Amino acid sequence: MTSSSPGSPGSPAPPPIPEPGFNFAYLDEQTKRAIRRAILKGVAIPGHQIPFSSREMPMSYGWGTGGIQVTASVIGQDDTLKVIDQGADDTTNAVNIRRFFKKVCGVATTEKTEEATLIQTRHRIPEKPLKAGQVFVYQVPMPEPLYFIEPSRTEANKMHALEEYGPMYVKLYEDITKFGRISLAYDYPVMVNGRHLMNPSPIPRFDNPKMDMNPALQLFGAGREKRIYAIPPYTQVKSLDFEDHPFSVENWEHPCEFCGATDSYLDEVVIDDQGGRMWICSDTDYCEQRQREQSGSAQKLG
Amino acid sequence: MITQLAGFADAIHDAQHTFRALLDALARPGIPQTTVSLTPPSGLESSCAATCLTLLDLETSVWLQPGLPADVRSWLVFHTGCRFTDHPHAADFALIWQLNNAPELSEFSWGTAEYPESSTSLLIQLPNLTGGEPITLEGPGILSEIEVSLPMESAFWQQWETMTANYPLGLDCWCFAQNQIMGLPRTSKLTASVYESLGFTKHGYSY
Ligand SMILES: [Zn+2]
Numbered sequence: 001m002t003s004s005s006p007g008s009p010g011s012p013a014p015p016p017i018p019e020p021g022f023n024f025a026y027l028d029e030q031t032k033r034a035i036r037r038a039i040l041k042g043v044a045i046p047g048h049q050i051p052f053s054s055r056e057m058p059m060s061y062g063w064g065t066g067g068i069q070v071t072a073s074v075i076g077q078d079d080t081l082k083v084i085d086q087g088a089d090d091t092t093n094a095v096n097i098r099r100f101f102k103k104v105c106g107v108a109t110t111e112k113t114e115e116a117t118l119i120q121t122r123h124r125i126p127e128k129p130l131k132a133g134q135v136f137v138y139q140v141p142m143p144e145p146l147y148f149i150e151p152s153r154t155e156a157n158k159m160h161a162l163e164e165y166g167p168m169y170v171k172l173y174e175d176i177t178k179f180g181r182i183s184l185a186y187d188y189p190v191m192v193n194g195r196h197l198m199n200p201s202p203i204p205r206f207d208n209p210k211m212d213m214n215p216a217l218q219l220f221g222a223g224r225e226k227r228i229y230a231i232p233p234y235t236q237v238k239s240l241d242f243e244d245h246p247f248s249v250e251n252w253e254h255p256c257e258f259c260g261a262t263d264s265y266l267d268e269v270v271i272d273d274q275g276g277r278m279w280i281c282s283d284t285d286y287c288e289q290r291q292r293e294q295s296g297s298a299q300k301l302g
Numbered sequence: 303m304i305t306q307l308a309g310f311a312d313a314i315h316d317a318q319h320t321f322r323a324l325l326d327a328l329a330r331p332g333i334p335q336t337t338v339s340l341t342p343p344s345g346l347e348s349s350c351a352a353t354c355l356t357l358l359d360l361e362t363s364v365w366l367q368p369g370l371p372a373d374v375r376s377w378l379v380f381h382t383g384c385r386f387t388d389h390p391h392a393a394d395f396a397l398i399w400q401l402n403n404a405p406e407l408s409e410f411s412w413g414t415a416e417y418p419e420s421s422t423s424l425l426i427q428l429p430n431l432t433g434g435e436p437i438t439l440e441g442p443g444i445l446s447e448i449e450v451s452l453p454m455e456s457a458f459w460q461q462w463e464t465m466t467a468n469y470p471l472g473l474d475c476w477c478f479a480q481n482q483i484m485g486l487p488r489t490s491k492l493t494a495s496v497y498e499s500l501g502f503t504k505h506g507y508s509y
Contacts, residue, residue, distance in 0.1 A: 029313065032318075033356070037357060039325065040324060040423075040474070041474075043487065045419060045488070046489065074322070075318075077315060160416070161416045193442050195469070231442075232330075232443040233329055233443055234445045
């Protein structure tokens with residue numbers, strides 16, 4: 001098997017479509033078994049990173065090869081797959097990954113969160129609450145929360161073993177001293193099951209509370225860093241904070257300008273070349289379903 | 303001939319289906335899951351045989367509790383290529399068919415402080431997944447708490463209680479009966495009321 005030449009994330013060249021004759025879900029059975037064993041260990045030790053032998057995939061690392069390998073090891077013929085990138089189902093990355101799995105598995109796909117049995121995501125958790133039985137796979141660029149404190153993997157492993165997380169609190173508190181608040185907007189570290197410090201991948205901190213006691217199974221795959229970890233359903237996930245500076249999420253002064261939602265994560269998007277801007281839901285499925293419901297009820301009223 | 307004993311009817315999709323059952327079992331401790339049916343060699347429960355085909359290969363070492371028919375070993379070698387060890391502590395997977403005569407939990411590997419995942423996974427065959435003294439468990443994967451009545455003696459739960467006090471070190475188990483699987487990850491702890499009712503002593507960690 002060959003892999004595409006490395007390109008930067010988001011580079012225009014789409015991943016080549018695998019040739020016919022590949023195994024179901026692309027990976028060979030031996031590779032799937034090794035990844036499956038790592039996933040099971042991850043579920044047994046929530047938030048703890050399990051090393052695995054990441055394989056070459058027919059796309060470069062920025063495309064989310066870790067998440068793709070996890071999805072490929074979990075997916076079955078009966079699954080309905082949803083893929084989102086920054087909340088949207090229709091970006092190049094999401095479309096290509098969805099197309100890839102359609103090609104190598106022939107599975108059903110959907111854009112509706114509630115219809116999916118398996119969801120692969122880059123950088124968002126949907127607004128519609130996940131359900132028991134769903135599997136939610138995150139693409140992770142950097143799994144190690146201690147990396148910027150301790151770049152040596154061996155040393156970071158020791159810190160996790162000793163539950164030596166003081167330096168992480170010190171780092172966050174330096175933010176408070178400097179800025180008056182914790183400035184981290186993405187990949188805000190969490191404690192899982194009261195024991196393991198974990199990076200939630202670059203989701204906005206707005207999404208952090210959704211991880212806590214979630215009925216779905218959450219799996220995390222880091223391809224370049226060769227790590228897999230997990231949060232089982234109904235597991236405590238707590239964002240790090242301080243008594244005098246409790247954790248809080250972003251909020252906006254205005255609702256979504258498409259659907260009027262006041263409870264969703266908003267992106268500021270440029271709408272024309274005159275510098276016009278709008279605040280709209282980052283979760284396109286949520287926004288479109290709300291708009292449809294509103295036009296439906298408007299028709300009923302009329 | 304042993305080599306004529308079939309494995310999965312559909313190697314790829316049956317393994318995937320069984321993996322999801324194992325995954326769900328571990329993610330939702332105490333809730334039974336169903337595997338695909340297959341004709342196992344005498345001595346193996348169908349669900350345990352499916353698990354072996356799904357998880358074992360050349361990279362895994364297996365400890366078989368003595369007393370299993372020789373066909374089991376040949377079947378595993380033929381279908382998975384797994385290696386065997388005589389030392390419970392050195393095994394990635396331990397296949398237990400008589401829990402009451404099995405080594406104590408402390409004789410298997412609980413992993414290391416930095417690599418708690420390098421522990422032994424226990425594959426425990428039971429006559430049924432019910433019928434024992436009810437036990438209440440709590441922990442990840444369990445909303446509030448769940449009652450199970452696995453047919454295990456209180457000595458097992460006493461050892462389990464000691465083990466879970468050493469988290470993240472520990473063992474993860476799958477229990478098998480016919481085509482059913484129940485997961486028991488190291489995070490599943492006995493609730494306080496259970497170990498008191500069994501007359502256990504507390505191991506110095508707070509609930
Ligand atoms: Zn909206």
